Amino acid sequence: MASAEGAVSRVTRASLNNLTLELQTDSELSQFNRMKKIDAIHHVQRYIVDRSATAGSCAFFRIVCNVMDGVLVACIAALLDAPLWAQVLAGFVFALVVGVLSVLLRPRMSGSFKPLDAMLRHHRIVGVAVALTPFARIGSDAVNKRVAREAELSDDEELEKLQREQGRATIDRLAESGEVDPEVSEMLRNVLTLSETLTREIMVPRTDMICIEKGQSLGAMLKLCSRSGFSRVPVIGDDVDDLIGIAYLKDAVRATAFNTSALTRPVDSIVREPLLVPESKPVDDLFHQMQKQRQHVAVVVDEYGGIAGLVTIEDTIEQIVGELEDEHDRTQHAEPVKVGDRKWKLPARTPIADLEEMFEIDMDEDDVDTVYGLLTKALGRVPIVGASAVTRGLKLTAVDSAGRRKKVSTILVEPAGLNDESETERDARHDSHHDADDDETPKENHDR
Template identity: 30%
Template structure:
């Protein structure tokens, strides 16, 4: 047996110190990897904007994620393998050939606890803070190891290419929209975000993915003015309408020739009456003299683009046409804003309660023209709106026919009953989920 005085010499303690240092370096690499990959770039950007240089460094070092991960993994593997080799040599010196198994067991426990679990647990508890602290030393590591990492990247890409797989390090795994939507869903599920706030934010995010056709008022529901009507009839219709702007047509409703604003009309009528005899002034009044030129938009226009056009043109009203130029409906700036903030009503709107309440059987009575999106938002349902915009349209699409009154259907996990039908239109339905919906926390 070796003399203990020769076994525990300076070389022994230097080896122990080297193993301890390598374990600390391994913990640093493991914690840095977790912090830099788990941290939110949005939160780091907010910190950087407040003057945190560490957050700014973290943003820069995470721009090339493939290079970052390669450098960290290279450094981590080098120190882990080196520490395991030193431990094996140390235990072999102390215990002979039996020291190999003991060295493997001891180093597995040490690496697992002190180099993996503990630093990663600390890093994941506050990733942005840790990322800001480790970003600058990690940046130096990536610069030093960049030549080796570049070679490794070429080898990896070449091998993946043999299997037909391509990598794009510049692309993000998830879009910003998906990240925000996911964060809002998680926040709502945990109770940190109210349903109304979630709906408003998601509504604003979805404007670019939705078209005018999905929210427009159908042409069958548009109040219009016949240009051939006498001035007194036109004035009566405008005053009786709940809308400020009304399209004007000649001969047929498809032939829209202008849009009259109630305030412009009243000003013109007042001027005509004041300048001539009351009867003659109204008899000679021409509505086209005060009507604005109609503004037509394609039904495929994205909502965010249409909102920008409204603001640019300083108008709130547009007529929607299809690819053949036929009138489909109309859309207003208020319609787009309602997709964000919900239903907007004023003193001139119909005094209808927009809140849906179930009956004793759990059925909700809805109008056929109610959009699926509005129904989903109000009741937190998940009916698909890919093939139809309205509830009635969804039923017709799934039934592949126009159902009769009283018919019942079940699809997508919901029960639909046709309550009333007027000619070829389903005007009212009763809907309920087939499975009970859990109340929100």
């Protein structure tokens, strides 16, 4: 009864159907044995329709049997004309021994390890227990209604949720025992949470997407990839929602490497069909879809069909192994650095209040909180390395990027009158510098 009680909550309909299919295609089994095993499977299928009732019936009979052990021993002591105190003591001691043996043998755990085998082996006695305890369904119906009202899960979904919780508990015990490396245990925990994490939680939002307009040339795309560090760029029309496709750096290089005249070709001549995924898609399903379709980048759409953001296969892998970086990635500066007279290199996340204190000015900005936000607002687009803008008498220039997403990490801030070089001249000089700098070659497998 204990073994069946532990097994009934872990047997799935899919495992029973797969076993039936295996038996039907097993040519080595005789017809009699095949029908006998299939009949046992049909019985188990009926028992798991209401798992709570079946488990309750098994638990009831297990408790009754434990009680009857002591009662029967007390009765035997009475038949032997033992005094009353000896009868009670004999029954109590025997019941205690049976309880200790149950704890040591752990029959419920054996049912949990191989639930399908346990249910098939004990299906007859489970059937007797279910038939003799119709009252077990009363409490089961109340439990099922409460669970359905709170979680709105199907029977198999409820079982999967239970198994995930048990998996987390097992990983926690392994981590506490010290037998598993902490980083490995953390990755195992992350694997269990993939199905609960939605694509919208890991995507790059549309406000941070680096895009190129369809009318731009392949030469402009090569410069954009060199400056941004991305090798896959969305191609758009009038706005971000007007998505044309995805342009790949390797396609642009292939088209222009031996044909310099192709640098003037429009970028939409090399676009590829984008992979569109809903923002509510679980990350594990997203990973399998991208793996199956051999796509490294996908465009995320919201419920209204608009572009919500961009996601890559590296984003899904990072949910398991943590942040991915390579030899070209720089770490963000932790502290502001003074590089000249009233010239500062500031981390992108430096609060505007610190900027006001350094230059003794009042910015009066309510809708942005950081230097990066101030530069983004002044430009009207996502800044990349080399982009600059003047606001509130200060010139802000993005001079460094960090991380796999190549987000601007360091911003040079100086009074606007110290350097009259225009943004166009700076961009042209910066582009030529990057074309000759091998260290700035974008990663082939980087996705944006």
